[in-house]
Amino acid sequence: MRQLKDKNISVYFEKENINTMDAKGEVLLTIMASLAQQESQSLSQNVKLGLQYRYQQGKVQVNHKRFMGYTKDEDGNLIIVSEEAEIIKRIYREYLEGQSLVGIGRGLEKDGILTAAGKPRWRPESVKKILQNEKYIGDALLQKTVTVDFLTKKRVKNEGHLPQYYVENSHEAIIPKELFLQVQEEIHRRSNIYTGEGKNKRIYSSKYALSAITFCGDCGDIYRRTYWNIHGRKEFVWRCVTRIEQGPEVCKNRTVKEDKLYGAVMTAINKLLAGGNNMIKTLEENIHAVIGETTEYQISEINNLLEEKQKELIKLANKGQDYEHLADEIDELRDKRQILLVEDASLSGENERINELIEFIRKNKFRTLEYDDKLVRKIIQSVTVYEDHFVIAFKSGIEMEI
Template identity: 55%
Template sequence: MAETAKKISMIPAKVQYDRNVKLSEKKMKVAAYCRVSTELEEQDSSYEAQVEYYTSKISENENWKNAGIYADDGKSGTNTKKRADFNAMIQDALAGKIDMILTKSVSRFARNTVDSLVTIRKLKEKNVAVVFEKEGINTLEGTGEILITILSSLAQEESRNISENIRWGVVRKFEKGKVIVNCTKFMGYTKNEDGDLVIVPEEAEIVKRIFRLYLEGYSTGKIAKHLEEQGIKTATGQDKWHSTVIDKMLRNEKYMGDALLQKTYTVDFMTKKKVKNTGLVPQYYVEDDHEAIIPKELFYRVQEEMMRRASLCKAAVTRKKNQRSRYSSTYALTGMLICGKCGQEYRRVTWARNGKKKVVWRCSNRLTNGVKKCGESEILEENALNRAVMEAIHRITSDDMEFMENFR
């Protein structure tokens, strides 16, 4: 049987981008991206110059339509997540609003090799060209990606060198005892013209109140609630206080005039991630660096009290698995009554019998684990306890004027 001749016809491609045609000969939507990496005043002219240059360049070419000038001022190039205009530009390009992006150099576009290549490949899939003027690279040309890989790696290494140089300079300042603090989040202090810490009187009063309340028996949570009730705002102007913030303030040696430098360090120059310094890099302690808000004697008393409260955590036998006890400032005798039979803390409980309530203190070991663990502990009525405490205080203070003076 004779074979039927096949009829073949070609369907022409809808060319969106002809690589053999020069960019200047093709009508296209052209955008430009400008960036300077810091907010220093000396770079303002560079930033403005880039914007003016690309605005003029696009408008002078009759075959180009201005698709926008995208500019990030004072943004780091090591990570694209924080560059709002850069991300907006890429979204517009992927949406078909941009055919070509002009930028000064690879380092202006991105110093992160991964970010650079991933972004360029996404754009390449949409036939969007990125032209780097300094290097003379068009990413839609054959050798574009090879050159981009090489140049992006070099740019990334440049970022590493810059980061290391900055860190070297900071460490040298630490060695000389120069304190570096972000005062926008530091309650009680600001900086003068020389960069030294100086007290802000109204904020210092808040710091003093926090330390005083803690020594009066308040927990960090209760102090936070007190400040909120008084309408006192945080260092950043927020109404909400967190107990963790209070805890950090109570531990901050700067309030007694000293300074521990390099408490944290950067582990990755790309992500800028900082971690607590547990001894992997040197620290520097500067004594009497600036005027203190809290006397050293008072500061050390607070540290001792924090250690005392931390030591009040119950033994494993008195709490459930993975349950951690916390200091409570609700009752004056909490953590002070110890069972003479098993050595565990006493806990305040309320008995209700025949419609009447009575407050007593009982061994927490017995309450949690029953009489088999502690069957001989005494039950103490709170009223009797309070009378015993007051009688003891009266006996101590009645004839001892020295004690009374210290007590006051």
């Protein structure tokens, strides 16, 4: 208004009978603007209080229009969309099989699968959000973002501005909790690859099946695919990154020709298949050992204890009594349960990988297979290169020296 007034342009409000060129009119406008701002602030505060109350009651409010895998029924409850749920399962499966965020996105684009927003391009950030979204295990973290300015409606990530609420089993899950926790561990592992004696940080690569899982038995660093130029002909080899960057004075481990590395991996796989029924028996014994270590009973006990403590806390809160000591106990129990859940997910994942390997042996026993990137991603955990041999570790926990 003042900018228009400076240019000698008046604005006349007919309903309020205010002219901005009049000194009295400007005073009235200022007062009315102040009242409108107060009203907006009051309304914003009431909305916030309403949301806080809903969150405290564990009522989940989700915008399902851009939420792949779910829609809402007539009562406003989240229900699974089976076709979209298969896409979510595919993303989780491919990530655990070694695919990168970019690789998963390209695969979805190639198959003509659209994002939740209906766009053809899958960004790595979109794939990662799906992998980290707790709603796919039937839970919901409420108040992830907050409005910091009621006038501009600017929202930011909630980093302690307001309390957050975690609601368990609020709707039907698409991804098992164990699988979700395995994915979180894998995300952390890929973000924190430190190798070699100096614990150098390395970038995860999924370009080749053996990238980021082939290690030097001498210094512990990763092996990288590179090539030698021999009389104008490229020959692909795998070399220790420490030796490449710092020379043979720091690491003397050998360079391995690609066909020899692939051959060692396939020798281990074919040996596994040649073991046939004996190998299956050994793996089944491993499953029984894993089952014996389950933490299910301990988790159940903690859940019962949490329920009791939470009821006590509500009673004290309703009476206006101090409940801080109970809140601390509940936090400690939740931390213990989280540790046990991660441990249980690890055991469950190990069990699943052993079962997958048993099925693989049953289908292929006594056959001789050739190198295949997809197969290696699925069953090989790591390859360690020594001066005169390799150690091939399978995801089931079995190791072979070749």
